[in-house]
Amino acid sequence: MLKAAQIFSNNMVLQRDKNIAVWGKGEDGRTVSVTLDGVTRTAAVREGKWSLELPPMSASPVGTDSEYEMVITDGEETITFCRVVIGEVWFCGGQSNMELELQNAKDGNEFLKELDESTPIRYYYTPKVATAEEAEEQGANSGWNTASPENSKAWSAVGFHFARKLSKDLGVTVGLIGCNWGGTSASSWVDRKTLENDKTISSYIEEYDEKIKGKSLEQQAQEYRDYEKYDAEWNKKQQECYAKDPKMSWAEVCKICGENKWPGPLNEFNPFRPTNMFHNMVMRVCPYTIKGFLYYQGESDDHKPDSYYRLLTSLISLWREKWGDDELLFIMVQLPMFKFAADPDYKHWCKIRSAQMKAFRTVKNTGIAVILDCGELDNIHPLDKQPVGERLCLQAQKLCYGMDVKAFGPLYKSYVVRDNEIELSFDYAENGFVIKGEKPTGFEIAAEGGNFVCADVRIEGSRILVSSPEIAEPKYVRYNWFNYAEVTVCNETGIPLAPFSTFDE
Numbered sequence: 001m002l003k004a005a006q007i008f009s010n011n012m013v014l015q016r017d018k019n020i021a022v023w024g025k026g027e028d029g030r031t032v033s034v035t036l037d038g039v040t041r042t043a044a045v046r047e048g049k050w051s052l053e054l055p056p057m058s059a060s061p062v063g064t065d066s067e068y069e070m071v072i073t074d075g076e077e078t079i080t081f082c083r084v085v086i087g088e089v090w091f092c093g094g095q096s097n098m099e100l101e102l103q104n105a106k107d108g109n110e111f112l113k114e115l116d117e118s119t120p121i122r123y124y125y126t127p128k129v130a131t132a133e134e135a136e137e138q139g140a141n142s143g144w145n146t147a148s149p150e151n152s153k154a155w156s157a158v159g160f161h162f163a164r165k166l167s168k169d170l171g172v173t174v175g176l177i178g179c180n181w182g183g184t185s186a187s188s189w190v191d192r193k194t195l196e197n198d199k200t201i202s203s204y205i206e207e208y209d210e211k212i213k214g215k216s217l218e219q220q221a222q223e224y225r226d227y228e229k230y231d232a233e234w235n236k237k238q239q240e241c242y243a244k245d246p247k248m249s250w251a252e253v254c255k256i257c258g259e260n261k262w263p264g265p266l267n268e269f270n271p272f273r274p275t276n277m278f279h280n281m282v283m284r285v286c287p288y289t290i291k292g293f294l295y296y297q298g299e300s301d302d303h304k305p306d307s308y309y310r311l312l313t314s315l316i317s318l319w320r321e322k323w324g325d326d327e328l329l330f331i332m333v334q335l336p337m338f339k340f341a342a343d344p345d346y347k348h349w350c351k352i353r354s355a356q357m358k359a360f361r362t363v364k365n366t367g368i369a370v371i372l373d374c375g376e377l378d379n380i381h382p383l384d385k386q387p388v389g390e391r392l393c394l395q396a397q398k399l400c401y402g403m404d405v406k407a408f409g410p411l412y413k414s415y416v417v418r419d420n421e422i423e424l425s426f427d428y429a430e431n432g433f434v435i436k437g438e439k440p441t442g443f444e445i446a447a448e449g450g451n452f453v454c455a456d457v458r459i460e461g462s463r464i465l466v467s468s469p470e471i472a473e474p475k476y477v478r479y480n481w482f483n484y485a486e487v488t489v490c491n492e493t494g495i496p497l498a499p500f501s502t503f504d505e
Helices: 108-113 132-139 157-170 193-198 204-212 219-246 251-258 276-285 306-324 348-362 388-398
Strands: 014-015 020-025 031-036 039-044 049-054 066-073 077-095 121-125 144-146 173-178 291-294 331-336 364-368 411-418 419-426 443-446 456-460 465-466 475-480
Touching: 020 066, 020 251, 020 475, 031 049, 039 049, 039 306, 049 251, 077 157, 077 219, 132 276, 144 419, 157 291, 173 276, 193 204, 193 306, 193 456, 219 251, 276 306, 306 331, 306 465, 331 388, 331 419, 348 364, 364 388, 443 465
Parallel strands: 014 077, 077 173, 077 291, 121 173, 291 331, 331 364
Antiparallel strands: 020 049, 031 039, 031 066, 066 077, 121 144, 411 419, 419 465, 443 475, 456 465
């Protein structure tokens, strides 16, 4: 039976100016031909699979009169996809803050009212599944959607704001591949080989193997069914608690409802297990031709912040390898300020942010959207996603499309110790700094040993000088090395100074 991969459908957006990958399944011995805009390419079916590439095409003019048909046939069966456009395609990966739906975001319903089928944004929602069987079943009902107040409700708000700005500025249709799931570790988005072959991150797979050791699939399935029953009852109780008191603390909710066991036993039936999203989501859409990756993740790896750099860079390498292009632009979102109000400041998100910045500085063809100012105290899902999407777009415009835009806030470059103070130099601060509030805050200074104290700050043009009467011989400095704090320093773009530390903790 002739099939195209699940991601091919009516209304799809194909990447302009690059070879267009098309693939699917078929009957051995047959030859599949794919025709688009009068150009045909063929491929033989081998071991039930076929794949080919169509030549590059220019972007479609925005409008329904520029849509195409793609015809796939093996001589016996024919599949036709209509309303196809050529534009820019971006992959939106990560966890809940990438997943957060437009209808639930700040001003989301107002943006939804503006949309109709002529809006030059389209979206493919990768089914969220735990097994290959579910992927086959749910994928059969998936497809690309055009924009509308109804169709776009569940689109990634970050992706939408990225595409809204990019489509307007480039004058082309932007297609988004939503491939994300709230609460997921980056270890769910890579393969077993990646985890096993690196001792820095192998604990993710070793701990998982230990949990399922000696358990049959039947035992694992029963464990997960028991959890699902418990979780459904727990969530019902939780809803009753918040109905009575919307401001009830999490501790009080757990006291009433009992232990929250999410995400349940990590076994072969739990979607949050290591490698699952890679095999059953990423590889369902790979190697669909794209311009690059947008990635907002890291919150669920804060329990292992010291290994996050290796995990993130391994993910970047693996995804590029699977797409067959080691230069695909990968733009990450640096985590914003956040902590739960009742918690101490564990400073583990500081390390995640540092790992993200290090990845940007050390891995070629990467970008970083600094959104330190977009966090909310006690809310791990800040609702204003417009600046996040637009800062991602600025990164893409500067790094990928060569546009003359100001995409960066200040980035720490170097320091010099001058007597009893430290002089800091920055990139993207040639026009000086903009201070929000009465004075710059968040700078700390330390002598040998790294015992940091709050620093006094002087700004001289593009330099910042820090000191403290408590530190006679300063050696280290850091800025906003907190999970959550006020953000006061930016440049003329309004993008904040990215956090940094010269002390290797």
